[in-house]
Amino acid sequence: MSAYIEIQKTLQSIQALNHEKMEEAREHINTLTKPVGSLGKIEELAIQLSGITNQVYPVVTRPGIVVFAADHGISEMGVSAYPKEVTAQMVYNFLDGGAAINVFAKQINALLKIVDIGVAEEINHEQLLHKKVKYGTNNYLYENAMTEAEATQALLVGMETAQQLLDEGARCIIVGEMGIGNTTTASAIASVITGCSVEEAVGLGTGISNENRKEKVSIIAKALEERKPIRNDAIDILMKVGGLEIAGMTGAIIKASEKRIPIILDGFISTTAALLAVLLEEKVKDYLIAGHLSKEQGHYHALTFLNKSPLLDLGLRLGEGTGAALSFPLLEAATNMVKEMATFQSAGIANERQEDK
């Protein structure tokens, strides 16, 4: 089957949330020993998880984390505080267990996969999933980032990797990334899809100066003028100003949605992958959970566009899936609440409000 047809088939299989199960979950939660609605977003989360999984008592363990790594041709314009070689060096660090995501993944007992979907150099390591589509994107200031075939291939790699995690027992998917220069690419994508200005989309990434940030804004604005990505066409955006790790995350998101598995978004970069996934199929939106709010300012615009409110706001600006991993215990809390709390009846507590008497 061609990559394009396989993607279309997956998109067409994505279903709406199960509203009956959500109603059942809501009714059950209202019988638990607490004032109605008092666990706020945790209650909403539990109800969403019921709608996603078709289960009144949803299961979200084990979590599966996938970190897609790729390079960006645009990084040669000096848009990052770090050199592009850091992408490959960090991949070795992930494989050796020394990165922030390794620490947080271990803490939540997650399955963790590191995928080379487009690093600019050869990386040899037994634990690495070798799925390189291309040795980094082209510099989209001068030419398209990739071909249409490469964009669809990267989506397919993402879908396959998510499926692999599900086959190994993951019941929740966290999408993460590594790619020097990818806040530039994410800003371009966010600006095209949400309609926010490039100025609003661009932040300091790994920590560039304010002066370099201005340069980053003008490089993106120029690139968008040159490439003219089509606002509602995800493949066109990926091909013209996209990134391979972003396409990988988009693929993983659509596969998890098809399989009724909740997806926790991380920061700005993963949320732009979600913007693309939602362009491909609007129903994907219902399967998404915003793990946290990144300090990268475009993230706010991307989340607002998706109408998602983040679980955490910790001032993170790292990526890799770290913020999503940190928020995972809140999903577990929501599912444990439904499963383990006593009801008014079972605990013999009066379920009558004074006011209503």
Ligand SMILES: Cc1cc2ncn([C@H]3O[C@H](COP(=O)(O)O)[C@@H](O)[C@H]3O)c2cc1C
């Ligand atoms: C050591 C190191 C580890 C990282 N882990 C994630 N990122 C994050 O920073 C990069 C994006 O920022 P920019 O667009 O400014 O290059 C991505 O690789 C992202 O995952 C890292 C960056 C560095 C330097």
Ligand SMILES: O=C(O)c1cccnc1
């Ligand atoms: O929010 C993110 O995903 C992010 C922010 C800065 C650098 N890398 C990633």
